[in-house]
Amino acid sequence: MGTGTTGHGPNGPWDARDGRDTTGRLLRAATGSGARLIAEAATLVQGWAVLADPIAGAVYSAPAAAAADGVHAAAAPHDHPYSVQLPAAGAVLVLAPAPATPAEHTGHVAATTAALLEVRGQRAAELRGEQMRLHTTLLRLLLAGHADAVVDALGGGAYTHVTVYRLTGEDTLAAHQVLWRAVRPTLTPHADACTLLGRLDGELVVAEVHRGSDDGRILRLVSRVCERHGLLAGMAGPLPLAEMSTAYCDAAAARHSATPAHRIVPADAIGAPRLAPLLPVAPYARWAAAVLRPLDPAQQHLLLVWLRTGSKPSAAEALGLSAGTVRARIREAARLLDADLEDATVRAHLLLALRAPAPADSDAAADAASGSDEAALRNAGEARLEALPGGILDTGAVRAWAGGLVDGLEPRLRIALTCWLRHHARTAPAATELHVHRTTLTTWLHQCADHLAQNLADATVRAEIHLALRITRCGRDAPADLPRRGGRTYRRA
Structure with missing residues (x-):
């Protein structure tokens, strides 16, 4: 007899009784779990068995070392001619029998296992709707600030942080189902991390609740789902659980910078600042602190989201507020700052201020030691968004950055781009002014x-280009200086 347990020799005849015995064993395994079913299938074919998902990889594998081979066989069956592949429950069942296992027996095991996986999948689908509603409720509780209640619902684990993904596109419903199967979310108490998935206002929201760090698994799965279903996503975090609403807004702001070439964008990479790190730290930080002093943190965050997304409606969507509320709060911020926030240069300076480092404690101590409190107050009153501190842009590093960014633009392109940026990326009024x-x-x-080589759809990139054009300006860059020949026909300079 061979090492198998089917009741027949490895090369002996295979009959109906063997089929009944095999089916019974698989049925008993299926009542336990999917993992037990796959393990039993591997035993029956005296080889290995893997259930491979196109997004998640190996869902179940027996033995575990066969996972990579199973995923590869599912993706490229022609490279594994001696294995059997069958679709099962939205994934692919792969069986690799021992050479001595009869083909009829392998086929019966494969067909029965696939059918049982489908039954288990249907049962899981019946429960999935209720589980998804629970996840959506927990997400709403987190957004409402009830982090402690959510942690209790998750079993009281020592969860402290959250990483948020917000996905949008035409296929979010199918992506939700695929991501659910790939993540296999559970609310198991005391797990190292717990993933919540839900659809809020037409978006697919993924919140990974963890203890301060994650292994990147959810990021990889979200990235694959975005590629497969043509979605765009923003990511924010890890942030403390109490700041879930902030992470939620930042993820939406990041999503506005996503493109088909870069489908998922982290919030801390939105228009990654290239100018700010080049500015002299001390005067830059003191100026930023002075101009932002009238604003509280909530107002500063709203302005940052607005400047990152590039429009008030987009900011309202990201913040979960009405467009009218966002407009009113921006008007109030403009009043407090005593600045015209419709001016492109003022907006670019405001973005710099919001990204500035905090003034160093040593600077504050030096000011106090020199008795400069009165001077500091006077400087704070003089600090304006309309102008940066004297000499802050007049450094070799800043000029080199600006020249490297915009040098080489033809005059017509430079003038057109300057005008378009001054009109906040609105083509119609810019074209009218340019004639x-x-x-x-x-x-x-x-x-x-x-x-x-820049993404002009990114509002933060546009702000830096606007400043680079001002730094490198030699003439007026005015529409009247646009090279012309024959009315609206333009020649290259």
């Missing part, structure tokens, strides 16, 4: 984007 057709301006902007 060109909108199609012409759009073509020029595409040429600018290609030359600069």
Whole structure:
């Protein structure tokens, strides 16, 4: 007899009784768990068995070392001609029998296992709707600030932080199902991490609740789902659980910078600042602290989301507020700052201020030691968003950065880009001021984007380009200086 347990020799005949015995064993295993079913299938074929998901990889594997081979066989069956692949419960069942195992027996095990996996999948689908509603409720509780209640519902684990993903696109419903199967979320108490998935206001929201760090598994799964279903996503965190609402808003702001080439964008990489690190730290930080002093942290966060997303409606969507509320709060911030926030340069300076480092304690101590409190108050009153501190942009590093970014633009492109940025990336009014057709301006902007190798759809990138153009300006860069020949026909300079 062979090492198998089917009741027949490895090369002996296979009959109906063997089929009944095999089916019974698989049925008993299926009542336990999917993992037991796969393990029993591997035993029956005297080889290995893997249930491979196209997103999650190996769902179950027996033995564990066969996981990689099973995933590869599911993706490239022609490379594994001696294995059997069958679709099962949205995944692929792969069996690799021993050479002595009869083909009829292997086929029966594969078909029965796949059928039982489908039954288990249908049962899981019946329960999934209720579980998904529970996850959505927990997400809403987190957003409402009830972090302690959510942690208690998750079994009282020592969860302290959350990482949030917000996905949008036409296929979020299917992506939700796929991601649910891939993540296999559970509310098991005392796990190192717990993943909550839900659809809120048409978006797919994923919140990984953990103890301060994660292994990147959810990020990889979200990235694969975005690629497969054509979604765009923003990611924020890890942040303390109490700051879930902040992470939620930041993830939406990050999503506005996502493109088909970069489908998932972390919040801390939105238009990654290239100018701010080049500025002299001490005067830069003191100026930023002075101009932002009238604002509380909530107002500063709202302005940062607005400047990152590039528009008030987009900021309202990210913050979960009405557009009217966002407009009113921005008007109030403008009043407190005593600044025209419709001016492109003021907006660029405000973004710099919001990204500035906190003033060093040593600077504050030095000011106090020199009795400069009165001077500090006077400087705070003089600090304005309309102008940066004297000399802060007049350094070799800053000029080199600006030149490297925008040097080489033809005059017509430079003038057109300057005008477009001054109109906050609105093509129609910019084209009117330039006296060109909108199609012409759009073509020029595409040429600018290609030359600069920058994403002009990113509001923070536009702010830095605006400052770079001002730093490197030699003439007026005014529409009246646009090279012309024959009315609306333009020549290259």
